[in-house]
Amino acid sequence: xxxxxxxxxxxxxxxxxxxxxxxxxxxxxxxxxxxxxxxxxxxxxxxxxxxxxxxxxxxxxxxxxxxxxxxxxxxxxxxxxxxxxxxxxxxxxxxxxxxxxxxxxxxxxxxxxxxxxxxxxxxxxxxxxxxxxxxxxxxxxxxxxxxxxxxxxxxxxxxxxxxxxxxxxxxxxxxxxxxxxxxxxxxxxxxxxxxxxxxxxxxxxxxxxxxxxxxxxxxxxxxxxxxxxxxxxxxxxxxxxxxxxxxxxxxxxxxxxxxxxxxxxxxxxxxxxxxxxxxxxxxxxxxxxxxxxxxxxxxxxxxxxxxx
Amino acid sequence: xxxxxxxxxxxxxxxxxxxxxxxxxxxxxxxxxxxxxxxxxxxxxxxxxxxxxxxxxxxxxxxxxxxxxxxxxxxxxxxxxxxxxxxxxxxxxxxxxxxxxxxxxxxxxxxxxxxxxxxxxxxxxxxxxxxxxxxxxxxxxxxxxxxxxxxxxxxxxxxxxxxxxxxxxxxxxxxxxxxxxxxxxxxxxxxxxxxxxxxxxxxxxxxxxxxxxxxxxxxxxxxxxxxxxxxxxxxxxxxxxxxxxxxxxxxxxxxxxxxxxxxxxxxxxxxxxxxxxxxxxxxxxxxxxxxxxxxxxxxxxxxxxxxx
Numbered sequence: 001x002x003x004x005x006x007x008x009x010x011x012x013x014x015x016x017x018x019x020x021x022x023x024x025x026x027x028x029x030x031x032x033x034x035x036x037x038x039x040x041x042x043x044x045x046x047x048x049x050x051x052x053x054x055x056x057x058x059x060x061x062x063x064x065x066x067x068x069x070x071x072x073x074x075x076x077x078x079x080x081x082x083x084x085x086x087x088x089x090x091x092x093x094x095x096x097x098x099x100x101x102x103x104x105x106x107x108x109x110x111x112x113x114x115x116x117x118x119x120x121x122x123x124x125x126x127x128x129x130x131x132x133x134x135x136x137x138x139x140x141x142x143x144x145x146x147x148x149x150x151x152x153x154x155x156x157x158x159x160x161x162x163x164x165x166x167x168x169x170x171x172x173x174x175x176x177x178x179x180x181x182x183x184x185x186x187x188x189x190x191x192x193x194x195x196x197x198x199x200x201x202x203x204x205x206x207x208x209x210x211x212x213x214x215x216x217x218x219x220x221x222x223x224x225x226x227x228x229x230x231x232x233x234x235x236x237x238x239x240x241x242x243x244x245x246x247x248x249x250x251x252x253x254x255x256x257x258x259x260x261x262x263x264x265x266x267x268x269x270x271x272x273x274x275x276x277x278x279x280x281x282x283x284x285x286x287x288x289x290x291x292x293x294x295x296x297x298x299x300x301x302x303x304x305x306x307x308x
Numbered sequence: 309x310x311x312x313x314x315x316x317x318x319x320x321x322x323x324x325x326x327x328x329x330x331x332x333x334x335x336x337x338x339x340x341x342x343x344x345x346x347x348x349x350x351x352x353x354x355x356x357x358x359x360x361x362x363x364x365x366x367x368x369x370x371x372x373x374x375x376x377x378x379x380x381x382x383x384x385x386x387x388x389x390x391x392x393x394x395x396x397x398x399x400x401x402x403x404x405x406x407x408x409x410x411x412x413x414x415x416x417x418x419x420x421x422x423x424x425x426x427x428x429x430x431x432x433x434x435x436x437x438x439x440x441x442x443x444x445x446x447x448x449x450x451x452x453x454x455x456x457x458x459x460x461x462x463x464x465x466x467x468x469x470x471x472x473x474x475x476x477x478x479x480x481x482x483x484x485x486x487x488x489x490x491x492x493x494x495x496x497x498x499x500x501x502x503x504x505x506x507x508x509x510x511x512x513x514x515x516x517x518x519x520x521x522x523x524x525x526x527x528x529x530x531x532x533x534x535x536x537x538x539x540x541x542x543x544x545x546x547x548x549x550x551x552x553x554x555x556x557x558x559x560x561x562x563x564x565x566x567x568x569x570x571x572x573x574x575x576x577x578x579x580x581x582x583x584x585x586x587x588x589x590x591x592x593x594x595x596x597x598x599x600x601x602x603x604x605x606x607x608x609x610x611x612x613x614x615x616x
Contacts, residue, residue, distance in 0.1 A: 191574035198547050202510075219572070223579055224586035225564075232543045232568030239506050239544035256533075260540030264527070266499035271531055278532035 009111040022244035025055035029066035066096035075105035121146030139177040186221035205241030231257030317419035330552035333363035337374035368557040374404035383413035429454030447485040494529035513549030539565030
């Protein structure tokens, strides 16, 4: 079993097929959030603080940090955001940018072993990002597209992922430090998007032996009841092999779906976390849904006795 | 693609990996329902009528009919129940008994092509049930256990299923008329139960090319928020290859999870049914959740325009 370790100065998270699913909170990201973008550019990080605390409260195990603001000094803003978030929480972070200089600025100030989000399969990207990942002892998200674009053939996307894993190895980055993102399209625009990703995930787990992640909210773009689609997608992807996702932990339906998937994969031992969440609370979980730290800090299965 | 046809006198249902998932309503079953058992034994079928109508209303595409009452004349009661249910609805039925004489009595009065539920892999069961299935031109649920019991090895269970499919072929029953039940155990008692079933389902689809079904409610036995576990299980099983389930259609969370899975498998064309259900109704679906016949009768994608 492949286990990926991501850490802050004082805490680590393990990602693996035999472990509870890891939710990487997606909220610290100004893309498509005009107000947040303007505030961050102007040096106002109050909303970043609130997003950080809300995602911790909702039970995120890691946080993604992105500072992609047009016409701004992204390296400086990303470094500042990383430092701010690390002053607020000991959750490990994913440092998210398409600009290599911003990734480096974030890595330079990061305390611990970060997840670099991301590298794609183009040669020039690989040759710029992988040395950085190695230099800072980080792990990296590998997105399965390359010069030829995003193939609709899941086996082509798998082979792109395989090539990135091999190139990472050439740079001294072990397989367990490459987390593959199979690239999820909106299902409303591409009805085969789900089956493609489920197939790639199965091959990543069974043949390539790597962990995986996914920008999960994308799948429901343009549809009503997005939370219903997102939750079902995640459970289906987990059954297929997905071991982490970059998504919104504040959506309760999604969080409960992931918790159920952990039970059904045998990764919530004795269903202890599920029982703790639901044995007193009503089915919608309102009373029990807001104690992520207690859930994490209290791992021994107090609820096991409720199983007949 | 393998498609199974089940029919009543005037209507048919198709089961297949490229089609919307089929829910077979499980409620007409006195097992564990003492009051219903007593009523049916005494000739009072008013509760059967109510269960029939409620399941149709909730959107079941087929209904399972079971009359397993200790010390009662099960063949006579099952035949009577089948006739009653067929007088109330044109949904195709699954005729459910462990007593061969009861299966035959039900088949003798059934109008259409029934689903026989079930045959297991023991030689004497196969030699008694398969000729009946052939005689009445029915389809059959094949449960993947045999003389040696229920193996915990999914590959052994797969090979039992394969043997039943071969024996059915010897009796002139084609592969598409055998629907395999991989046997789902409660996850609270057996943490590997989910992964076992997901693996068998994948092999049934990819290697054996048969449809599958599952008594889905069993998985959550003994756990709180059973609907949350059941819904997640079904979506994960659908991603793995499950094409139908015998379950409770009245549980709204389960029904919505299955609808989302249909979207994600590309089997709800243009997400038309999903959009129709949720574009006006609130996220809990309260306003739109009770019009199964309209949903079925109104297949063309009126909602497709809502996709950007």
